[in-house]
Amino acid sequence: MAAITVLGAGGWGIAFGIMCDRSGNNVTLWTPFDNERELLLREREHTALLEGVKIPETIKITSDLSPVSGSDIVVIAVPSSAVNETACRIKGMLNENAVVICLSKGLDGDRFMLMHEVIKEQLPDCKLCVVSGPSHAEEVARDMPTAVVAASDDEEVAKYVQQQVSSDTFRIYTSTDVVGVETAGAIKNVVALCAGVLDGMGYEDNTKAALMTRGMKEISDLGVAMGGRKTTFLGLAGFGDLIVTCTSMHSRNRRAGILIGKGCSAEETLKKIGMTVEGYATTKAAYNFAHEKNVEMPIVTEMYRVLYEGKDPRDALADLLNRPMKPE
Numbered sequence: 001m002a003a004i005t006v007l008g009a010g011g012w013g014i015a016f017g018i019m020c021d022r023s024g025n026n027v028t029l030w031t032p033f034d035n036e037r038e039l040l041l042r043e044r045e046h047t048a049l050l051e052g053v054k055i056p057e058t059i060k061i062t063s064d065l066s067p068v069s070g071s072d073i074v075v076i077a078v079p080s081s082a083v084n085e086t087a088c089r090i091k092g093m094l095n096e097n098a099v100v101i102c103l104s105k106g107l108d109g110d111r112f113m114l115m116h117e118v119i120k121e122q123l124p125d126c127k128l129c130v131v132s133g134p135s136h137a138e139e140v141a142r143d144m145p146t147a148v149v150a151a152s153d154d155e156e157v158a159k160y161v162q163q164q165v166s167s168d169t170f171r172i173y174t175s176t177d178v179v180g181v182e183t184a185g186a187i188k189n190v191v192a193l194c195a196g197v198l199d200g201m202g203y204e205d206n207t208k209a210a211l212m213t214r215g216m217k218e219i220s221d222l223g224v225a226m227g228g229r230k231t232t233f234l235g236l237a238g239f240g241d242l243i244v245t246c247t248s249m250h251s252r253n254r255r256a257g258i259l260i261g262k263g264c265s266a267e268e269t270l271k272k273i274g275m276t277v278e279g280y281a282t283t284k285a286a287y288n289f290a291h292e293k294n295v296e297m298p299i300v301t302e303m304y305r306v307l308y309e310g311k312d313p314r315d316a317l318a319d320l321l322n323r324p325m326k327p328e
Contacts, residue, residue, distance in 0.1 A: 080106025200261020
Protein backbone atom coordinates (compact mmCIF):
# COMPACT_ATOMS: atom_id res chain seq x y z
CA MET A 1 0.00 0.00 0.00
CA ALA A 2 1.24 3.48 -0.90
CA ALA A 3 0.14 6.87 0.40
CA ILE A 4 -0.99 8.76 -2.69
CA THR A 5 -2.03 12.41 -2.94
CA VAL A 6 -3.81 13.46 -6.13
CA LEU A 7 -3.52 17.17 -6.87
CA GLY A 8 -6.54 18.18 -8.91
CA ALA A 9 -10.16 17.13 -8.50
CA GLY A 10 -11.22 17.29 -12.13
CA GLY A 11 -12.61 14.24 -13.88
CA TRP A 12 -9.26 12.56 -14.49
CA GLY A 13 -7.90 13.34 -11.03
CA ILE A 14 -11.00 11.85 -9.39
CA ALA A 15 -11.00 8.81 -11.68
CA PHE A 16 -7.30 8.16 -11.08
CA GLY A 17 -7.78 8.54 -7.34
CA ILE A 18 -10.68 6.06 -7.37
CA MET A 19 -8.58 3.62 -9.38
CA CYS A 20 -5.66 3.97 -6.93
CA ASP A 21 -8.09 3.38 -4.06
CA ARG A 22 -9.30 0.19 -5.72
CA SER A 23 -5.67 -0.93 -5.96
CA GLY A 24 -5.46 -0.82 -2.15
CA ASN A 25 -3.66 2.49 -1.73
CA ASN A 26 -4.31 5.23 0.84
CA VAL A 27 -5.60 8.11 -1.30
CA THR A 28 -6.05 11.82 -0.62
CA LEU A 29 -7.74 14.04 -3.21
CA TRP A 30 -6.75 17.71 -3.14
CA THR A 31 -8.53 20.68 -4.69
CA PRO A 32 -7.48 24.33 -4.29
CA PHE A 33 -11.14 25.41 -4.46
CA ASP A 34 -13.10 25.49 -1.20
CA ASN A 35 -16.46 25.30 -2.98
CA GLU A 36 -15.35 22.21 -4.91
CA ARG A 37 -14.08 20.57 -1.72
CA GLU A 38 -17.37 21.25 0.05
CA LEU A 39 -19.35 19.87 -2.90
CA LEU A 40 -17.28 16.68 -3.06
CA LEU A 41 -17.45 16.14 0.70
CA ARG A 42 -21.20 16.65 0.72
CA GLU A 43 -22.13 14.70 -2.42
CA ARG A 44 -19.13 12.33 -2.75
CA GLU A 45 -19.67 12.93 -6.48
CA HIS A 46 -18.69 15.49 -9.11
CA THR A 47 -21.97 15.62 -10.99
CA ALA A 48 -20.69 18.04 -13.65
CA LEU A 49 -17.77 15.82 -14.65
CA LEU A 50 -18.50 12.26 -13.49
CA GLU A 51 -22.22 12.01 -12.90
CA GLY A 52 -23.20 8.81 -11.13
CA VAL A 53 -19.67 7.99 -9.98
CA LYS A 54 -19.38 7.96 -6.19
CA ILE A 55 -16.07 8.80 -4.53
CA PRO A 56 -15.36 6.08 -1.94
CA GLU A 57 -15.47 7.16 1.69
CA THR A 58 -11.93 5.79 2.02
CA ILE A 59 -10.63 8.68 -0.12
CA LYS A 60 -9.87 11.81 1.91
CA ILE A 61 -10.85 15.13 0.29
CA THR A 62 -9.02 18.30 1.28
CA SER A 63 -7.80 21.77 0.30
CA ASP A 64 -4.78 21.34 2.59
CA LEU A 65 -1.47 20.46 0.91
CA SER A 66 0.11 18.99 4.05
CA PRO A 67 -0.61 15.35 3.00
CA VAL A 68 1.97 15.83 0.23
CA SER A 69 4.83 15.63 2.73
CA GLY A 70 3.79 12.15 3.86
CA SER A 71 3.03 10.74 0.41
CA ASP A 72 4.88 8.02 -1.44
CA ILE A 73 3.31 9.19 -4.71
CA VAL A 74 2.11 12.68 -5.62
CA VAL A 75 -0.08 12.91 -8.72
CA ILE A 76 -0.35 16.17 -10.67
CA ALA A 77 -3.74 16.04 -12.40
CA VAL A 78 -4.47 19.72 -13.08
CA PRO A 79 -4.96 21.42 -16.47
CA SER A 80 -1.64 21.99 -18.25
CA SER A 81 -1.94 25.74 -17.67
CA ALA A 82 -1.81 25.12 -13.90
CA VAL A 83 1.07 22.61 -13.81
CA ASN A 84 3.79 25.18 -13.15
CA GLU A 85 1.84 26.82 -10.30
CA THR A 86 0.97 23.47 -8.74
CA ALA A 87 4.56 22.20 -8.86
CA CYS A 88 5.70 25.48 -7.33
CA ARG A 89 3.21 25.10 -4.47
CA ILE A 90 4.65 21.75 -3.39
CA LYS A 91 8.30 22.80 -3.71
CA GLY A 92 10.16 21.68 -0.59
CA MET A 93 7.28 19.46 0.59
CA LEU A 94 8.15 16.15 -1.09
CA ASN A 95 9.86 13.45 0.93
CA GLU A 96 13.15 12.15 -0.43
CA ASN A 97 11.79 8.99 -2.05
CA ALA A 98 8.46 10.33 -3.30
CA VAL A 99 7.51 9.77 -6.92
CA VAL A 100 5.66 12.48 -8.84
CA ILE A 101 3.21 11.29 -11.51
CA CYS A 102 2.16 13.78 -14.18
CA LEU A 103 -1.26 13.14 -15.76
CA SER A 104 -1.52 16.59 -17.37
CA LYS A 105 -1.33 16.67 -21.18
CA GLY A 106 -0.18 19.81 -22.91
CA LEU A 107 2.70 21.96 -24.12
CA ASP A 108 4.24 25.22 -22.97
CA GLY A 109 4.49 26.80 -26.41
CA ASP A 110 6.00 30.04 -25.16
CA ARG A 111 9.01 28.37 -23.56
CA PHE A 112 9.01 25.24 -25.76
CA MET A 113 8.68 22.89 -22.81
CA LEU A 114 6.82 19.64 -22.18
CA MET A 115 4.96 19.19 -18.90
CA HIS A 116 7.67 17.01 -17.33
CA GLU A 117 10.16 19.80 -18.06
CA VAL A 118 7.85 22.37 -16.45
CA ILE A 119 7.65 20.18 -13.34
CA LYS A 120 11.39 19.53 -13.27
CA GLU A 121 12.04 23.26 -13.42
CA GLN A 122 10.25 23.63 -10.07
CA LEU A 123 11.13 20.19 -8.61
CA PRO A 124 14.56 19.39 -10.10
CA ASP A 125 15.34 16.49 -7.79
CA CYS A 126 12.00 14.69 -7.91
CA LYS A 127 11.52 11.18 -9.25
CA LEU A 128 9.14 11.85 -12.12
CA CYS A 129 6.86 9.63 -14.18
CA VAL A 130 4.38 10.53 -16.93
CA VAL A 131 1.24 8.41 -17.33
CA SER A 132 -0.60 8.59 -20.65
CA GLY A 133 -2.68 6.49 -23.02
CA PRO A 134 -6.30 5.83 -24.04
CA SER A 135 -8.02 6.45 -20.72
CA HIS A 136 -11.26 8.41 -20.56
CA ALA A 137 -11.94 9.37 -16.94
CA GLU A 138 -15.58 8.33 -17.34
CA GLU A 139 -14.54 4.74 -18.10
CA VAL A 140 -11.64 4.43 -15.63
CA ALA A 141 -13.93 5.65 -12.85
CA ARG A 142 -16.43 2.92 -13.75
CA ASP A 143 -13.70 0.25 -13.64
CA MET A 144 -13.69 -0.52 -17.36
CA PRO A 145 -10.54 -2.33 -18.56
CA THR A 146 -7.89 0.21 -19.56
CA ALA A 147 -4.22 0.10 -20.56
CA VAL A 148 -1.79 3.02 -20.32
CA VAL A 149 1.94 3.77 -20.35
CA ALA A 150 4.09 4.96 -17.43
CA ALA A 151 7.18 6.70 -18.80
CA SER A 152 10.23 7.82 -16.86
CA ASP A 153 13.88 8.45 -17.62
CA ASP A 154 14.52 6.10 -14.69
CA GLU A 155 13.10 2.69 -15.58
CA GLU A 156 12.87 1.73 -11.90
CA VAL A 157 10.55 4.68 -11.24
CA ALA A 158 8.25 3.57 -14.06
CA LYS A 159 8.27 0.02 -12.69
CA TYR A 160 7.42 1.31 -9.21
CA VAL A 161 4.38 3.16 -10.56
CA GLN A 162 3.42 0.04 -12.52
CA GLN A 163 3.55 -2.07 -9.38
CA GLN A 164 1.76 0.37 -7.06
CA VAL A 165 -1.01 1.56 -9.33
CA SER A 166 -1.88 -1.35 -11.65
CA SER A 167 -5.00 -3.39 -10.96
CA ASP A 168 -7.00 -6.18 -12.57
CA THR A 169 -8.67 -3.61 -14.84
CA PHE A 170 -5.95 -0.94 -15.12
CA ARG A 171 -2.90 -2.36 -16.89
CA ILE A 172 0.26 -0.26 -17.01
CA TYR A 173 3.13 -0.76 -19.43
CA THR A 174 6.49 0.97 -18.88
CA SER A 175 8.63 3.12 -21.16
CA THR A 176 11.72 5.29 -20.90
CA ASP A 177 10.58 7.57 -23.76
CA VAL A 178 9.14 10.45 -21.76
CA VAL A 179 9.39 12.90 -24.67
CA GLY A 180 7.57 10.62 -27.09
CA VAL A 181 4.82 9.73 -24.63
CA GLU A 182 4.23 13.36 -23.66
CA THR A 183 4.30 14.70 -27.21
CA ALA A 184 1.77 12.10 -28.35
CA GLY A 185 -0.50 12.76 -25.37
CA ALA A 186 -0.52 16.50 -25.95
CA ILE A 187 -0.88 16.86 -29.71
CA LYS A 188 -3.49 14.14 -30.16
CA ASN A 189 -5.87 16.70 -28.63
CA VAL A 190 -5.30 18.95 -31.65
CA VAL A 191 -6.11 16.12 -34.05
CA ALA A 192 -9.20 15.28 -31.96
CA LEU A 193 -10.39 18.87 -32.38
CA CYS A 194 -9.96 18.44 -36.13
CA ALA A 195 -11.85 15.13 -36.03
CA GLY A 196 -14.73 16.89 -34.32
CA VAL A 197 -14.70 19.63 -36.94
CA LEU A 198 -15.07 16.99 -39.64
CA ASP A 199 -18.00 15.46 -37.72
CA GLY A 200 -19.61 18.88 -37.40
CA MET A 201 -19.29 19.46 -41.14
CA GLY A 202 -20.94 16.12 -41.86
CA TYR A 203 -17.98 14.10 -43.08
CA GLU A 204 -17.69 10.41 -42.27
CA ASP A 205 -15.25 7.53 -41.86
CA ASN A 206 -12.95 7.93 -44.88
CA THR A 207 -12.24 11.55 -44.05
CA LYS A 208 -11.61 10.89 -40.37
CA ALA A 209 -9.34 7.91 -41.07
CA ALA A 210 -7.24 10.07 -43.39
CA LEU A 211 -7.08 12.82 -40.77
CA MET A 212 -6.03 10.47 -37.97
CA THR A 213 -3.35 8.77 -40.05
CA ARG A 214 -1.82 11.97 -41.39
CA GLY A 215 -2.27 13.58 -37.99
CA MET A 216 -0.20 10.85 -36.38
CA LYS A 217 2.46 11.47 -39.04
CA GLU A 218 2.68 15.08 -37.84
CA ILE A 219 2.72 14.06 -34.17
CA SER A 220 5.50 11.52 -34.68
CA ASP A 221 7.56 13.86 -36.88
CA LEU A 222 7.54 16.52 -34.17
CA GLY A 223 8.08 13.96 -31.41
CA VAL A 224 11.13 12.49 -33.13
CA ALA A 225 12.50 15.98 -33.80
CA MET A 226 12.21 16.63 -30.07
CA GLY A 227 14.04 13.43 -29.17
CA GLY A 228 11.24 10.86 -28.93
CA ARG A 229 11.34 7.36 -30.41
CA LYS A 230 9.25 6.62 -33.50
CA THR A 231 8.01 3.29 -32.11
CA THR A 232 6.33 5.10 -29.19
CA PHE A 233 3.80 6.66 -31.57
CA LEU A 234 2.63 3.21 -32.70
CA GLY A 235 1.68 2.24 -29.13
CA LEU A 236 -0.84 3.13 -26.45
CA ALA A 237 0.40 6.68 -25.91
CA GLY A 238 0.35 7.28 -29.66
CA PHE A 239 -2.27 5.64 -31.85
CA GLY A 240 -4.11 4.24 -28.83
CA ASP A 241 -4.81 7.65 -27.33
CA LEU A 242 -5.43 9.20 -30.74
CA ILE A 243 -8.12 6.63 -31.60
CA VAL A 244 -10.05 7.03 -28.36
CA THR A 245 -9.89 10.82 -28.38
CA CYS A 246 -10.92 11.24 -32.01
CA THR A 247 -13.84 8.81 -31.90
CA SER A 248 -15.49 9.17 -28.48
CA MET A 249 -18.07 11.67 -27.29
CA HIS A 250 -16.32 11.53 -23.92
CA SER A 251 -13.64 13.70 -25.59
CA ARG A 252 -14.12 17.39 -24.88
CA ASN A 253 -11.79 18.15 -27.78
CA ARG A 254 -13.94 16.23 -30.23
CA ARG A 255 -17.12 17.80 -28.84
CA ALA A 256 -15.57 21.26 -29.18
CA GLY A 257 -14.55 20.49 -32.75
CA ILE A 258 -18.10 19.43 -33.62
CA LEU A 259 -19.40 22.85 -32.55
CA ILE A 260 -16.72 24.61 -34.61
CA GLY A 261 -17.57 22.44 -37.61
CA LYS A 262 -21.22 23.49 -37.24
CA GLY A 263 -20.27 27.15 -37.39
CA CYS A 264 -19.54 28.24 -33.82
CA SER A 265 -16.55 30.49 -33.22
CA ALA A 266 -13.74 29.26 -30.99
CA GLU A 267 -14.82 31.67 -28.25
CA GLU A 268 -18.45 30.52 -28.37
CA THR A 269 -17.33 26.89 -28.36
CA LEU A 270 -15.19 27.22 -25.24
CA LYS A 271 -18.08 28.88 -23.42
CA LYS A 272 -20.49 26.12 -24.42
CA ILE A 273 -18.14 23.31 -23.39
CA GLY A 274 -17.61 25.05 -20.03
CA MET A 275 -14.55 22.97 -19.12
CA THR A 276 -10.90 22.92 -20.13
CA VAL A 277 -10.43 22.01 -23.80
CA GLU A 278 -6.70 21.23 -23.82
CA GLY A 279 -6.54 21.10 -27.62
CA TYR A 280 -7.30 24.81 -27.92
CA ALA A 281 -4.14 26.06 -26.21
CA THR A 282 -2.14 23.06 -27.45
CA THR A 283 -2.91 23.99 -31.07
CA LYS A 284 -1.11 27.29 -30.65
CA ALA A 285 1.73 25.65 -28.71
CA ALA A 286 2.16 22.89 -31.32
CA TYR A 287 2.15 25.52 -34.09
CA ASN A 288 4.97 27.34 -32.27
CA PHE A 289 6.86 24.10 -31.66
CA ALA A 290 6.61 23.16 -35.35
CA HIS A 291 8.20 26.46 -36.38
CA GLU A 292 10.87 26.17 -33.67
CA LYS A 293 11.80 22.62 -34.75
CA ASN A 294 11.29 23.27 -38.49
CA VAL A 295 8.77 20.42 -38.77
CA GLU A 296 6.03 20.56 -41.40
CA MET A 297 2.63 20.19 -39.69
CA PRO A 298 -0.08 21.25 -42.16
CA ILE A 299 -3.02 19.89 -40.13
CA VAL A 300 -1.87 21.70 -37.00
CA THR A 301 -1.28 24.84 -39.07
CA GLU A 302 -4.79 24.82 -40.53
CA MET A 303 -6.35 24.18 -37.11
CA TYR A 304 -4.36 27.12 -35.77
CA ARG A 305 -5.74 29.33 -38.55
CA VAL A 306 -9.30 28.23 -37.80
CA LEU A 307 -9.00 28.80 -34.04
CA TYR A 308 -6.84 31.92 -33.91
CA GLU A 309 -7.31 33.63 -37.29
CA GLY A 310 -10.99 32.88 -37.94
CA LYS A 311 -10.46 30.81 -41.08
CA ASP A 312 -13.51 28.88 -42.31
CA PRO A 313 -13.02 25.16 -41.56
CA ARG A 314 -14.19 24.24 -45.08
CA ASP A 315 -11.50 26.46 -46.58
CA ALA A 316 -8.94 24.86 -44.24
CA LEU A 317 -9.96 21.37 -45.40
CA ALA A 318 -9.86 22.43 -49.05
CA ASP A 319 -6.36 23.84 -48.61
CA LEU A 320 -5.19 20.59 -47.01
CA LEU A 321 -6.64 18.48 -49.82
CA ASN A 322 -5.14 20.72 -52.51
CA ARG A 323 -1.58 20.70 -51.24
CA PRO A 324 1.02 19.56 -53.83
CA MET A 325 0.95 15.81 -54.48
CA LYS A 326 3.71 13.79 -52.80
CA PRO A 327 4.70 10.22 -51.86
CA GLU A 328 3.32 8.91 -48.58
